[in-house]
Amino acid sequence: MRGACSEYGYISAYEGRSVKTADELIIGNKRFTSRFILGSGKFSLGMTKTVMESGGIEIVTLAVRRANTGGEENILDCIPKGLTLLPNTSGARTAEEAVRIALLAKELGCGDMIKVEIIRDSRYLLPDNCETIKATRMLCKEGFTVMPYMMPDLSAARSMADAGASAIMPLGAPIGSNKGLLTKDFIKILVDELDLPVIVDAGIGRPSQACEAMELGCAAVMANTAIATAGDIPMMAGAFRLAIEAGRMAFVSKPGRVMRNGGEASSPLTGFPGNPK
């Protein structure tokens, strides 16, 4: 099979013909062609736009904090027009605090998407699934498109789906750790069992790990620190873009089987040239 990915989909062979299939990420009522979600923390404002361009970014996360006075440049002025803003509820320790931050974000005029992030543990920054389920329910009732950041746990994920989540965002490893897809087996369970987009958020440190998440069948990958701590930030954003596209194409093309034992020749085992006399 030969395939070529583009921002509009992928080309593959079907019954001997080449077909082009739209391959969109659908979250709530929005459609995206990029599957690389960027966290906008830790970049200088001057770098923000460049990173988004090299990463082919369509969705970018933001945080809500006390505003500065004095006409400092705002991050919104650095985000290319047409991108979808995904505010997070970072700083929230309870469902009620998350709802408060989400409502403030909505008032800031960013649309109705919200990444629920509720953390009570400041050492490992692990999310509280119970409060997150509660917040998901409350925010869905308020009309938000809710994307909860969560510990990859099947029963919690099902509760979030039942509460109305539009996607779920399990962590690969602790936030900002660059440790990779430590929760791989549990994320695979979510991919297999849920009808929602599963987006790996947090911990992904290398393009190869992002690619692996996509090969598993994740709908998208979110990264921030991996790019912000790279030596060449725009180039690393480009590397993630390619890795995520490659992983998606690999998943769609259905990877070949793995043999339990032994090997299987890929060259014919007959027709060897005879020995010269």
Add this chain to the structure above:
Amino acid sequence: MRINGKDIEMVPPMTLKDLVAGSGYCEDRVAVELNGRIVPRSEYVNVALDNKDSIEIVGFVGGG
């Protein structure tokens, strides 16, 4: 009154709109919570402030 955690004495009576503009905030880049309730931007001009008010003024920053 208390603005973003700082106690400030309001001298002349003012509206929320006066406060936001006069303190150097960019009005279309902030959201305001007055005593725990969000005030829509279009209402700033109608809200007279009191010295007992507690105000949070927030905006977007970079974050994952």
